[in-house]
Amino acid sequence: MKIITISREFGSGGRELGKRLADILGFDYYDREIITAIADKKGLNPDYVERMLENHAWQTVPLTYRHSFTGTAMIHVPHHHTELLSEQTQVLESIAKNGKDCIIVGRNADFILKNYAPLNLFVCADIDSRINRCLERAEQSEQLTPKRVKQKIRTIDKNRARTREIISGSKWGDRSNYNLIVNTTGWEIKNLAPAVAGFITGWFENTK
Amino acid sequence: MKIITISREFGSGGRELGKRLADILGFDYYDREIITAIADKKGLNPDYVERMLENHAWQTVPLTYRHSFTGTAMIHVPHHHTELLSEQTQVLESIAKNGKDCIIVGRNADFILKNYAPLNLFVCADIDSRINRCLERAEQSEQLTPKRVKQKIRTIDKNRARTREIISGSKWGDRSNYNLIVNTTGWEIKNLAPAVAGFITGWFENTK
Numbered sequence: 001m002k003i004i005t006i007s008r009e010f011g012s013g014g015r016e017l018g019k020r021l022a023d024i025l026g027f028d029y030y031d032r033e034i035i036t037a038i039a040d041k042k043g044l045n046p047d048y049v050e051r052m053l054e055n056h057a058w059q060t061v062p063l064t065y066r067h068s069f070t071g072t073a074m075i076h077v078p079h080h081h082t083e084l085l086s087e088q089t090q091v092l093e094s095i096a097k098n099g100k101d102c103i104i105v106g107r108n109a110d111f112i113l114k115n116y117a118p119l120n121l122f123v124c125a126d127i128d129s130r131i132n133r134c135l136e137r138a139e140q141s142e143q144l145t146p147k148r149v150k151q152k153i154r155t156i157d158k159n160r161a162r163t164r165e166i167i168s169g170s171k172w173g174d175r176s177n178y179n180l181i182v183n184t185t186g187w188e189i190k191n192l193a194p195a196v197a198g199f200i201t202g203w204f205e206n207t208k
Numbered sequence: 209m210k211i212i213t214i215s216r217e218f219g220s221g222g223r224e225l226g227k228r229l230a231d232i233l234g235f236d237y238y239d240r241e242i243i244t245a246i247a248d249k250k251g252l253n254p255d256y257v258e259r260m261l262e263n264h265a266w267q268t269v270p271l272t273y274r275h276s277f278t279g280t281a282m283i284h285v286p287h288h289h290t291e292l293l294s295e296q297t298q299v300l301e302s303i304a305k306n307g308k309d310c311i312i313v314g315r316n317a318d319f320i321l322k323n324y325a326p327l328n329l330f331v332c333a334d335i336d337s338r339i340n341r342c343l344e345r346a347e348q349s350e351q352l353t354p355k356r357v358k359q360k361i362r363t364i365d366k367n368r369a370r371t372r373e374i375i376s377g378s379k380w381g382d383r384s385n386y387n388l389i390v391n392t393t394g395w396e397i398k399n400l401a402p403a404v405a406g407f408i409t410g411w412f413e414n415t416k
Contacts, residue, residue: 175381175383181386181388198406203403206403
């Protein structure tokens, strides 16, 4: 079984890259599906689940949290939040146990599924190219300005970095945590996807 | 014409990867040849040239150096050193002007040849795997210990980072400066090279 995880800077095209790779390689694709699965199991609204997992409650969580996940030092952490994190781990584990080749975008799957030896990609791009990508895909009605998009990118990436550090103790986006970092600056994802697929094919052909 | 530059952490196997990619892709390969060319032109010893370019004289160079390369603020920089840097740029430019597909390892070629839009790779690996690679390739007579190798790795990478910053003003190893970062941890380079070659092929096929 082959598992590919994709972590990414907001606006870098990591999600689209994931989808296109899944198409090219014939892999299953998971992204929003994970949130939906958690929400279904818990009888919660998916948007709420996503917000809780990405933006919430970190302020009150001591950095030793990851060492006491099943311990007694959990009083700082809102109950819902730990439940959701634990549910997320279970959903990811069940995807891995499925045994089917798959691509998982986000959710710190690279860390949570590390025992399955996934191929871990990180996708980045320079800030201007990320702003442009966000503006292109935004609805007209949102009336976004480049300045607001930039703020949004910073906020989301800061949350991702913090979530990553709390869950794994290691640094988001640091080259030591990924097998491959792809910079999409200047590329349309559809043109870059075949190159990344070329790498992946070679990677799995030669993995012992 | 296709130019690939390879920057790398010491001991990550970046040089071997470069050679193997050159073989697979049928590209020219430059590495030590650049030092030799500079040494020949200047009538200097190649080892001396390499040492000067990599380890020397940075202490006395103000960080604004890069802005005053042709200016008057050069009194801090040993004469030889600036000559060698300038010669290095010329040698790299002449390689690029050759018009033949090539791979260049080191020498900040990604920055110096940026107008030629090279594909810039950075090769890294975790510290243990780099120590092991260094020990494996060291001669028995060197009697290296892991501790000494680790010190050597730290020193060389520190010099590389500093040299990069002085020449380009941008950070060595930072994902924003490269198109692709490959982590070789756990891999024999000969098994990983086909995957990277797969990426490169896709990259150049789809470059506008």
